[in-house]
Amino acid sequence: MIVLHHVPQSRSMRVLWLLNELEGVEFRVVTHAFDKSLRQPEFLSLSPAGRVPALEIEGERMFESGAMMEYLCETFPERGMGRMPGDMDRMAYLVWLHFAETVSQHVAILTQQHIVLREDHMRSPTVMRLEAARLRKCYGAIEARLSTPVENRDYLLTGGYSACDIAVGQAVYMAQHFATLEGFPETAKWYGRLSERAAYQAALPEENGARIYEQAFYAAPEEDARG
Structure with missing residues (x-):
């Protein structure tokens, strides 16, 4: 079983999206809050920098989203999400x-x-x-x-x-x-x-679920407020 440790609206979203595209691949999602709980020893054993995503797969642990995506594409090449050596792309x-x-x-x-x-x-x-x-x-x-x-x-x-x-x-x-x-x-x-x-x-985050971005858009100030 693949287990993805996920915070909505973080980089772990890209791994969740990919897993959703890998038709027939079973996985489970463990959702975490975007807070100091990611610095607790239990989570640090999965991701030593205290960040998501973390992925448990085949008894091993991964903690870089790009590496996870490459690994998943290579593990399930028949799903067509990756491009293997020799491919024109x-x-x-x-x-x-x-x-x-x-x-x-x-x-x-x-x-x-x-x-x-x-x-x-x-x-x-x-x-x-x-x-x-x-x-x-x-x-x-x-x-x-x-x-x-x-x-x-x-x-x-x-x-x-x-x-x-x-x-x-x-x-x-x-x-x-x-x-x-x-x-x-x-x-x-x-x-x-x-x-x-x-x-x-x-x-995407659940409609009433926790999220990092409470606003749709955060505008950069036009002028330095400190002069």
């Missing part, structure tokens, strides 16, 4: 699968600035504006990829939908709390296609 698959973390690192900084730091004097309006701009740079990279004149460029890989769309799509899901997709039409259409998938919808 192999190089692009690795690039885009891990590009999700480029997006996510900017989201993490903005999450800290807007949500984790509770007092205004702790926050930096300059950092907020810079990181939101960096998210838009990431959107630009996705937009350029999706705008490439290749037949059937509905997804990031030429061969069609894959774990890359899941990983990057989930990062964009979080990023849109800080930077909209306005001005990135192909990216918006791509994200719209992803959000229609049942596996994506099943990975």
Whole structure:
């Protein structure tokens, strides 16, 4: 049995989304709060940095979402979510699968600035504006990829939908709390296609459940409040 340790609206969402796409693969989800309980010894035995996701599989434990996605795709290659060595999309698959973390690192900084730091004097309006701009740079990279004149460029890989769309799509899901997709039409259409998938919808937080982001959007301050 596969066990995923999950916090809604965190990086573990991408692993949950992938598991939902792996038709016929049995798994169980253990949901955790986004709080100090992740620093308790019991959870640290699963993820030594005290972060989600953590994955228990075949008696082993994993604690990096990108590694989990690669491992799951390689363990269940017949599901078609990965691109194995020798596949024409192999190089692009690795690039885009891990590009999700480029997006996510900017989201993490903005999450800290807007949500984790509770007092205004702790926050930096300059950092907020810079990181939101960096998210838009990431959107630009996705937009350029999706705008490439290749037949059937509905997804990031030429061969069609894959774990890359899941990983990057989930990062964009979080990023849109800080930077909209306005001005990135192909990216918006791509994200719209992803959000229609049942596996994506099943990975979203429950309607009245706990979540990291209580607002749909957190705007970066226009001016430094400290002068």
